[in-house]
Amino acid sequence: MSVGIDIGRSGVKIVSKGGTLPIIPAIACPAVSIDDREEALRVSRETVVVDGSPWMYGSAAAIHSGSEPGIYAGFEQTVEYEVLIAGALKTCIQNGIAINKVVAGVPSEAGQDVKDLVAGLFRKHGVESIRVIAQPAGALIAAAQVHPELVAEGSSTAIVDVGRYSTDIALSQNGRPVLGAYASVPGVRLAVDVLASSLRGKITGTASFEVLETALRTGKLVYAMKEIHCTAEIAAAKERLSADIKRTLQTLITRQRGNIQAVVLAGGGAELITLDVPVIVAAGRHAVARGFALLAEGL
Ligand SMILES: Nc1ncnc2c1ncn2[C@@H]1O[C@H](COP(=O)(O)OP(=O)(O)OP(=O)(O)O)[C@@H](O)[C@H]1O
Numbered sequence: 001m002s003v004g005i006d007i008g009r010s011g012v013k014i015v016s017k018g019g020t021l022p023i024i025p026a027i028a029c030p031a032v033s034i035d036d037r038e039e040a041l042r043v044s045r046e047t048v049v050v051d052g053s054p055w056m057y058g059s060a061a062a063i064h065s066g067s068e069p070g071i072y073a074g075f076e077q078t079v080e081y082e083v084l085i086a087g088a089l090k091t092c093i094q095n096g097i098a099i100n101k102v103v104a105g106v107p108s109e110a111g112q113d114v115k116d117l118v119a120g121l122f123r124k125h126g127v128e129s130i131r132v133i134a135q136p137a138g139a140l141i142a143a144a145q146v147h148p149e150l151v152a153e154g155s156s157t158a159i160v161d162v163g164r165y166s167t168d169i170a171l172s173q174n175g176r177p178v179l180g181a182y183a184s185v186p187g188v189r190l191a192v193d194v195l196a197s198s199l200r201g202k203i204t205g206t207a208s209f210e211v212l213e214t215a216l217r218t219g220k221l222v223y224a225m226k227e228i229h230c231t232a233e234i235a236a237a238k239e240r241l242s243a244d245i246k247r248t249l250q251t252l253i254t255r256q257r258g259n260i261q262a263v264v265l266a267g268g269g270a271e272l273i274t275l276d277v278p279v280i281v282a283a284g285r286h287a288v289a290r291g292f293a294l295l296a297e298g299l
């Protein structure tokens with residue numbers, strides 16, 4: 001079966017013809033031995049062997065390592081990334097998906113060397129037919145399923161994919177990526193950082209990424225079981241994220257001498273930002289993987 005796999009900093013999204021799988025938290029850590037028999041069995045389902053060493057991934061790693069998804073550059077070069085690839089493939093098999101063709105993605109700023117590296121990792125873990133493309137292309141293909149004009153002859157479309165680590169902005173003409181017309185600015189982590197620093201003095205200790213991100217989404221910060229009043233801080237943090245994205249999008253559009261007909265907004269952070277142009281929302285956090293799955297069918 002053909003599968004689209006989008007390995008993001010917060011979660012691994014998998015789409016096949018059979019539908020979408022639950023998002024796997026993008027966390028990996030060396031396996032630990034678990035005494036409790038039932039829990040050990042659950043953890044074994046989220047354990048893979050990479051270069052002879054056992055690693056836990058997903059919720060098993062989240063629970064037993066206590067860590068959150070990493071927010072650092074050079075993700076594709078880490079062993080954790082390879083563990084997530086092996087984990088994604090294992091999850092497919094566990095869900096009855098017999099993989100034969102995979103399309104996966106990298107941020108648009110990644111060069112051919114990174115694409116080759118990622119393709120090599122999939123081959124190492126048994127996938128023979130693999131194609132690695134820029135993540136925004138997946139979002140564009142998914143949106144074009146509903147709005148075919150986005151990739152039609154003469155079309156000129158911008159894609160904004162608001163992720164956890166980065167917001168990828170790219171331009172396409174006639175459905176093809178425009179050489180050099182892409183930019184990467186921080187993702188949701190920027191709003192989380194801004195909110196964290198504006199809360200100094202209001203809370204003791206440091207709120208986790210997840211707690212701060214939930215506050216951005218719900219408008220309410222609950223820390224150590226208490227609600228902290230910070231509506232203005234939350235609004236300012238979201239505004240800062242939007243402002244950076246708007247500025248970069250505008251620079252790319254100016255480069256195209258204003259010739260843009262539509263903006264596709266994708267990624268799990270899409271709902272946190274506002275742009276001052278009309279947007280087509282590529283539905284759901286699985287949009288990139290859905291576009292990849294459509295492409296994989298044609299491999
Ligand atoms: N329903 C939700 N509840 C909580 N958080 C969410 C939800 N949907 C998305 N998010 C958050 O939105 C952010 C962006 O999600 P997305 O899956 O697009 O990021 P990613 O692809 O993993 O990151 P990147 O593209 O930077 O590698 C993440 O920080 C994620 O935690």
Ligand SMILES: [Mg+2]
Nearest residue numbers: 008009163267
């Ligand atoms: Mg992403």
